[in-house]
Amino acid sequence: MNSLFIIAPYKYEGIWVFDDPRVGLTQEPFVSGADTIIDALxxxxxxxxxxxxxxxSPDPFPGFHARFTWNRPEYGGNWYSWPERNMxxxxxPALFKYFESAPQELFVKVSAR
Structure with missing residues (x-):
């Protein structure tokens, strides 16, 4: 299984979404605070x-920009916190296209395409 995953989010109709045909996702939206986090990132x-x-990635890697910590499950998905930004x-549930269970931490890096 991969330890690093790459997606390419973009805005569609004013909402952050991403496509990943490898796992069957098209215009999968980021909502409920994840969108605001992407704005900050x-x-x-x-x-x-x-x-x-x-x-x-669920593991730290060189150059990561943010670390998110798992809080709790809700409505089939999972809440994460960005402690350094208090977000x-x-x-x-699309998270489970990449992981068998919700990781305790997620490490993220963003860059221009």
């Missing part, structure tokens, strides 16, 4: 709304 990326690269976001 991309605040210094030019043209992020047109698409950016997001690498994520929370919900990740929908």
């Amino acid at each position: 991309t605040e210094n990326l030019p043209n992020a709304a047109e698409g950016f690269q997001l690498i994520f 929370d976001g919900w990740l929908c």
Whole structure:
């Protein structure tokens, strides 16, 4: 199984979404705080709304930008916190397209495409 995953979120109709045909997802939205977290992660990326690269892993990796910690399950998804920014976001059940169970931590790096 992969230890690093890559998606390319973009804005569609004003909402952050991503496509990943490898796992059967098209315009999968980020909602319930995850969208606000992406706004914060991309605040210094030019043209992020047109698409950016997001690498994520349950393990730390060189150059990661943010660490998210698991809080609790809800509605089939899971809540994560970004302690350094005092932000929370919900990740929908699409998380299980990448992991068998919700990781205790997620490490993220964003960059321009």
